[in-house]
Amino acid sequence: MSKKSLLFVTWSLTLGGGEAQSTINILNNINLNKYDVDVLEFNHGDKKIKVSKEINFLESIINYKQNHYQKSIFNKYIRHPEMITNIIKKDYDCVIACNRGSTSLLGAFIKAKKRIVWIRGSIENLNYNKIIDPLDRENVKDKYKQQDKIFDHYNRIVAVSDSVYNSLEQLFSRHKDKLVKIYNSVDVDHIIKLSNETIESYLPSKENCIVSVGRLREVKNHKLLIDAMKNLITKRDDTELIIIGEGLLETELNEYIKKNNLEQYVKLVGFYPNPFPLEKKAKIFCLSSDSEGFCLAISEACVLGIPFISTDVGGAQEILKTKECGCIIPRDPEVLANKIDLFLNNQKLYDYLKHNCFIARQRFDVKKLGNQVEDLIDQLFEDNNYN
Numbered sequence: 225m226s227k228k229s230l231l232f233v234t235w236s237l238t239l240g241g242g243e244a245q246s247t248i249n250i251l252n253n254i255n256l257n258k259y260d261v262d263v264l265e266f267n268h269g270d271k272k273i274k275v276s277k278e279i280n281f282l283e284s285i286i287n288y289k290q291n292h293y294q295k296s297i298f299n300k301y302i303r304h305p306e307m308i309t310n311i312i313k314k315d316y317d318c319v320i321a322c323n324r325g326s327t328s329l330l331g332a333f334i335k336a337k338k339r340i341v342w343i344r345g346s347i348e349n350l351n352y353n354k355i356i357d358p359l360d361r362e363n364v365k366d367k368y369k370q371q372d373k374i375f376d377h378y379n380r381i382v383a384v385s386d387s388v389y390n391s392l393e394q395l396f397s398r399h400k401d402k403l404v405k406i407y408n409s410v411d412v413d414h415i416i417k418l419s420n421e422t423i424e425s426y427l428p429s430k431e432n433c434i435v436s437v438g439r440l441r442e443v444k445n446h447k448l449l450i451d452a453m454k455n456l457i458t459k460r461d462d463t464e465l466i467i468i469g470e471g472l473l474e475t476e477l478n479e480y481i482k483k484n485n486l487e488q489y490v491k492l493v494g495f496y497p498n499p500f501p502l503e504k505k506a507k508i509f510c511l512s513s514d515s516e517g518f519c520l521a522i523s524e525a526c527v528l529g530i531p532f533i534s535t536d537v538g539g540a541q542e543i544l545k546t547k548e549c550g551c552i553i554p555r556d557p558e559v560l561a562n563k564i565d566l567f568l569n570n571q572k573l574y575d576y577l578k579h580n581c582f583i584a585r586q587r588f589d590v591k592k593l594g595n596q597v598e599d600l601i602d603q604l605f606e607d608n609n610y611n
Contacts, residue, residue: 228601229314230254231262233331234322236284239269240495241439242520243344246384246408247322251275253594259601264312266298266326271497282312302326305333318601321378324371332377338604339378344408346515346538347391368395375399379604384408385518385538404600407542408518409590415527419500426493428505430464432568435506435530437499437521438513440471440492445535447480448512451557452564454484459565463489465510468502470495504528507574508567509550510560513537522550526585531577533563546587549580 232251237244252275254261261279268284286298301307308330321331321341328341348354352365375381381402383389389405438444446467453465467477467490474492481490496502503509509525511534519539522532526543532550534540540552553559567574 227258227260228317229260231264231316231319231334231336232322233264233319233327233334234266235327236265236267236269237263237273238265238271239267240271243323245520246344248273248275249409249411249590249593250597251279252411253590255594255598258598301330305329308333309335318604328374328378332374340380340382340600341375341378342382342384343388343392343517344384345517347388347395348515351395372396372398375402378402380404380600382406382600385542387538387541388517406596406600407588408520408523408539409588409593410520410523410527410585411590412527412585415500415524418498419504419528421498421501423498423501425496425502426466426491428464428466431462432464433506434463434465434508434510434564435468435503436465436510436512437468437503439469440473440477442473443514445512445514445555446473446477448555448557448560449510450477450480450484450486450490452560453486453489455558455561456564457489459561463564463568465490466502466506467492468496468499500528504530506530508533508564511535511537511540518542523585523588526581529578529581531567531574531581533560533567543584547580547584549577549584
């Protein structure tokens with residue numbers, strides 16, 4: 225039997241981020257005896273990734289060291305997505321767009337017999353009915369209509385969490401028969417191996433280390449964590465919050481830390497290609513995001529046996545359905561501070577949550593992912609309803 229040809233279309237695998245790692249996990253677990261796999265990155269970075277040499281990377285449209293000319297080229301493709309066939313001439317058996325927006329737009333115009341699109345983040349920002357300002361509402365409505373039309377080109381829409389699935393079902397009900405659910409997965413063995421590496425990293429200065437991992441962006445709501453620490457140190461001074469990540473808000477957050485006199489208790493340590501040796505020194509993992517599709521960082525913390533405290537976002541709910549190894553809280557710094565204090569004071573509770581982390585991580589082990597993706601693709605070619 226001849227192999228089916230697949231093309232993965234992604235913003236980037238070599239710039240890091242959750243979408244990149246999720247896609248890499250699929251590539252490393254897909255059956256290369258059944259599929260010939262190509263990858264199109266829109267934007268090529270300098271981060272080294274490990275995938276099979278049998279996977280073919282096409283030339284990217286732009287380079288991460290973007291100059292104005294390269295940006296204008298990419299914008300031209302967005303305005304005229306049919307032009308993508310000028311550089312991608314092959315007719316694939318299946319195109320897999322690794323996210324919505326521009327990725328799904330251009331993926332919709334590449335020649336293919338079947339198409340799948342992964343939705344990895346919250347889709348709620350396209351809910352124009354919740355927007356009060358008339359001009360903003362119309363702008364979001366236009367984006368909604370465009371994404372709705374893009375979905376017409378796809379045979380399956382994959383949601384990575386219950387929350388993403390439910391929002392898609394509600395907002396894009398016209399496409400609900402195309403929806404499937406495949407949770408984001410983590411490579412348990414690889415994370416454990418990386419966590420045992422010896423690297424130069426920040427050394428916690430307090431007995432109890434709390435860690436958070438993520439880009440320094442508004443949606444991550446790091447100020448909630450900082451405000452919680454301001455509350456927590458009134459109860460105890462043996463805790464330190466370490467935030468791993470980089471981003472545009474670094475200066476603003478550092479100023480906020482200084483303004484609140486928390487330099488001894490909150491540290492922004494920047495980006496680590498391998499954060500796990502530092503992360504495993506933590507007692508608690510905290511997530512403060514306003515929205516997530518499926519937060520891989522929570523799953524990764526569970527792999528390392530670190531109980532979590534999280535806002536109500538994708539990933540947290542799914543893990544707690546498997547086993548109680550953390551908790552979900554409202555976006556309230558006092559509540560967060562009290563939960564951290566409870567976890568650290570109650571050793572019996574802490575040991576119970578830590579033990580459950582090792583059980584919960586099995587549900588999201590990447591070893592199951594390859595079969596799920598393979599079944600999804602095979603079903604497409606067997607299902608006459610999606611010709």
